[in-house]
Amino acid sequence: xxxxETHGIGIHFDGLRAVDNVSFTxxxxxxxxxxxxxxxxxxTLFNLIAGFYTPTEGTVDFEGKDITKLKTHERTRLGLARTxxxxxxxxxxxxxxxxxxxxxxxxxxxxxxxxxxxxxxxxEEKESKKKVMETLEFLNLSEYVNEKxxxxxxxxxxxxxxxxxxxxxxxxxxxxxPASGLNTNDLHELSQRIVxxxxxxxxxxxxxxxxxxxxxxxxxxxxxxxGEKIADGTPDEVANDPAVIEAYLGKDE
Amino acid sequence: MTLFNKVYKATRIWILLxxxxxxxxxxxxNYYLQIFCLGMIFAILTLSLNILSGMTGLFSVGxxxxxxxxxxxxxxxxxKLGFPVPLAMFLAGVLSSILSLTLxxxxxxxxxMYFAVATLAFGEIMYQLFLNWTAVTxxxxxxxxxxxxxxxxxxxxxxxxxxYVILVILIxxxxxxxxxxxxxxxxxxLSIRENxxxxxxxxxxxxxxxxxxxxxxxFFAGIAGALYAHMVRYVSPESxxxxxxxxxxxxxxxxxxxxxxxxxxxGIGLTVLPEFMRxxxxxxxxxxxxxxxxxxxxxPRGLGGLIERxxxxxxxxxxxGVQKKQQHIEGEE
Ligand SMILES: Nc1ncnc2c1ncn2[C@@H]1O[C@H](COP(=O)(O)OP(=O)(O)OP(=O)(O)O)[C@@H](O)[C@H]1O
Ligand SMILES: [Mg+2]
Numbered sequence: 001x002x003x004x005e006t007h008g009i010g011i012h013f014d015g016l017r018a019v020d021n022v023s024f025t026x027x028x029x030x031x032x033x034x035x036x037x038x039x040x041x042x043x044t045l046f047n048l049i050a051g052f053y054t055p056t057e058g059t060v061d062f063e064g065k066d067i068t069k070l071k072t073h074e075r076t077r078l079g080l081a082r083t084x085x086x087x088x089x090x091x092x093x094x095x096x097x098x099x100x101x102x103x104x105x106x107x108x109x110x111x112x113x114x115x116x117x118x119x120x121x122x123x124e125e126k127e128s129k130k131k132v133m134e135t136l137e138f139l140n141l142s143e144y145v146n147e148k149x150x151x152x153x154x155x156x157x158x159x160x161x162x163x164x165x166x167x168x169x170x171x172x173x174x175x176x177x178p179a180s181g182l183n184t185n186d187l188h189e190l191s192q193r194i195v196x197x198x199x200x201x202x203x204x205x206x207x208x209x210x211x212x213x214x215x216x217x218x219x220x221x222x223x224x225x226x227g228e229k230i231a232d233g234t235p236d237e238v239a240n241d242p243a244v245i246e247a248y249l250g251k252d253e
Numbered sequence: 254m255t256l257f258n259k260v261y262k263a264t265r266i267w268i269l270l271x272x273x274x275x276x277x278x279x280x281x282x283n284y285y286l287q288i289f290c291l292g293m294i295f296a297i298l299t300l301s302l303n304i305l306s307g308m309t310g311l312f313s314v315g316x317x318x319x320x321x322x323x324x325x326x327x328x329x330x331x332x333k334l335g336f337p338v339p340l341a342m343f344l345a346g347v348l349s350s351i352l353s354l355t356l357x358x359x360x361x362x363x364x365x366m367y368f369a370v371a372t373l374a375f376g377e378i379m380y381q382l383f384l385n386w387t388a389v390t391x392x393x394x395x396x397x398x399x400x401x402x403x404x405x406x407x408x409x410x411x412x413x414x415x416x417y418v419i420l421v422i423l424i425x426x427x428x429x430x431x432x433x434x435x436x437x438x439x440x441x442x443l444s445i446r447e448n449x450x451x452x453x454x455x456x457x458x459x460x461x462x463x464x465x466x467x468x469x470x471x472f473f474a475g476i477a478g479a480l481y482a483h484m485v486r487y488v489s490p491e492s493x494x495x496x497x498x499x500x501x502x503x504x505x506x507x508x509x510x511x512x513x514x515x516x517x518x519x520g521i522g523l524t525v526l527p528e529f530m531r532x533x534x535x536x537x538x539x540x541x542x543x544x545x546x547x548x549x550x551x552x553p554r555g556l557g558g559l560i561e562r563x564x565x566x567x568x569x570x571x572x573x574g575v576q577k578k579q580q581h582i583e584g585e586e
Binding site: 050052071072073076077081082084088089090091092093097100101102103104105107108109110111113114115116117121124125128164165168 | 429430432433435436437438439440441443444447448450451452453454455456457458459465468469
């Protein structure tokens, strides 16, 4: 079943067609990867799906419902989470608080109970912290729980982004270049983790330049070039597609 | 951890409380006690501003307006409508909170400078209202004869008694603010201060939480204003000019933005300091300004940061000189 779909979605910035008439589907329980050269429009597509940009054309469907008009935080509440390519952490807050903040959409405690420390708050905080610790464990971040997010190394910050996005068990997570800045050892670990995330029931949409990661774990790949979708299919199909080979010609990787 | 560290950690809160409880007996005369009470009221106000600015990152430069709304509300309700003082004080907080909506709703999407200018304008409008709505506020004459608080048959007319009322409310608000910081609501506010894009991404309704931050912080500011009205028992517009907003901002910055102990020390310190320097004559305002500048230069995280550092050293969490990670609520680098 398609859990996330775009229909002819597009946006232009002062004449630049950053994303142009792109239709794609992400099947529930799969890893769908989006690849393409720098500036192809991959991050912009994420921003359209997550509601940071309003499309100039087309629609986004989530679980069969049109969500194009919903605000970002409303989409998150439906179970659509994301990470950022250019890292957007709460830098001055601890790792614990960063991931706790990730639980905002599934927790309920109101301002009054928050301030009065009513039993419902204490219960919720306790459960939340437990969930956070499990997620941190999964991403090997447990030992940094009290560190400030901004003081972590680049690679750890990338992991923290993932922790914050998946802690509330979203239905779909959009990962924007989680492998950038990682060394070869960590790449393997990351691939494993993404597969584990998928196997735990979270649908993954992945933007990634590291081809070994993409080719080894993707169920389906979508290729963008100059804002347009030029191919989609299984890793094998895409790797042998003449249009894709041409788009990547002269490029490393 | 040494024995000293342990003893310190176990007793610090009690020592602090003992000092706070016995303070009226130490202070040499009633005049200084009055100044100290005023300082504590400003500590509450600084703490309120910290919820808006320190936690949520919204810099208000017209914050004294809410203090004024609280003071006038309680003054009017008690002198003209015969409300009991405790109820009037509570309603002062409520009205201050409600009026904050007239500022927060239209400025929801404003950022940085634009937001600051809007708050400045709001402060000026409120001042003009206090000044010119003479039928209700008595204009420049001000409202006289505001009753002192009476509870359980005791009058809190004297400073040495009213001091305890302020102390209790200060401690209550400290506790509420602390609880807030480690809660879903508080984290939503902190996340807006840190990165509003990421806040949206984790599902925070940013405009809504900015509004909540306003409601909470102005409620406390209104209570502080009411405390002021029933302590001084006279209000006039001159107490709520925009320059006073700058003074509260200075208290917050000197204390350390986002730090609770900082707000207390900043509020009390910057109220008491100019009074203690009175014997210096006119030069005191220069020295007052200079001490603010010195604190900001030598303690970039304010007095609050300094206090936390000393506290960490005394309780053995940090050795002298070595900056370890602190369990610190915020503060910018
Ligand atoms: N807010 C914006 N305003 C103007 N132009 C934009 C904006 N966002 C993206 N663009 C442009 O849209 C194009 C696509 O950018 P995008 O970031 O989506 O590429 P990308 O595929 O993610 O590239 P990379 O692999 O380098 O991350 C680029 O030319 C970029 O400059
Ligand atoms: Mg990108």
